[in-house]
Amino acid sequence: MDENAFWQLIEACNPSVPDPGGHKLAAALTARLVNAPVSDVVGFAEQLSWVLYRLDREEYGDGLSGDQFLYTRAAVVAAGREEYESVLRAPQRFMPYASDLVWAEALLYVPDNAYKHLTGDDWDRRTRYSYESYSNTAGWSHV
Template sequence: MNENAFWRLIEACRPSITDPEGDELAAALIARLTNGPVSDVVGFAEQLSWALYRLDRKEYSDDLSSDQFLYTRAAVVAAGRDEYESVLRDPERFMPYANDLVWAEALLYVPDNAYKHLTGDEWDRSTRYSYESYSKTAGWAGE
């Protein structure tokens, strides 16, 4: 799954009403991914981790706990490509997601749940980029 396919999938699955925890989005993504091959799940996980990794920068954190920072980054991804790219260009657009407590934690578990549904096995979640908070060293050294 390339970056464009990832964002098309996010857009296609986003609910039309506010989904503060990201549960509806996650359920729709899992349903879509379990209709395809395992490679789609792996590709989705790679693109999700890359998107979250790109937001792992000091100018976005504003003293958030590591969990708050991770879930807020997930909410930015859940908001769709246009909003995500706006936040990348303007870090001030990030904090409203943290302040509104719209975190979309459920998005993080989409690859695990889809993979288990397709294979019956647990997935070790190895991706090229770590999305854990503060793992992007360059993002904290002042890019």
Template sequence: MNEDVFWQLIHECSPSTPDPDGHQLAASLAARLAKGPVFNVVGFAKQLSWALYRLDRREYGDDLSSDQFLYTRAAVVATGREEYQSVLRDPQRFMPYANGLVWAEALLYVPDKTYEHLTGDEWDRSTRYSYESYSNRAGWTDA
């Protein structure tokens, strides 16, 4: 799955009503990915990890716990490509997410749950980029 397909999927699965915890989006994504094939689930996981990794920088999460920071970054991804790119360009746009404690933790579990649904096996996921907070070392070096 390339980046364009990833963002199109986020867009198509986004609910039309407020979804402050990302549960509706996660359910819709899981339902779509559960139609297979498995490589789409793996591709989705890779793109999600890359998107979260890119937001893993000091200017976004210096004052947040690792869980707060991860779930807030997921909320930015859940808003879609346009807002995500705006936040990347201007770290001040991240603050409303962090200050309002808007989280989309449910988005993180979509690949694992969908993989298990399709294969019957738990996924020992590994992607090139870790989405865990503070894993982007370049984003946390002192400027």
């Protein structure tokens, strides 16, 4: 799955109503991925980790706990490509997503759930980029 296919899938599955926690988006994404080959699940996981990694920078996360920062980055991704790219260009657009009312933690579990459904096994695979908070050491000047 390339970056365009990833964002098209996010857009296609994004609910038209508010989705605190990203649960509806995560359910729709999982439903799509369980009807696709395992390679699509792997590709989705790789793209998700990449876009989250790109937001793992000091200008976004300074002052947030690790979990707050991760779930906030997920909320930016859940908002779609246009908003995501807007946040990359203008870091001040990030902090409104830091409210726990808009976090999208559920998005993080989509690959795990889809993989388990398709294979019967737990997801036990690392992606090329870690989406864990503060793993992008180049994005943090004090690291």
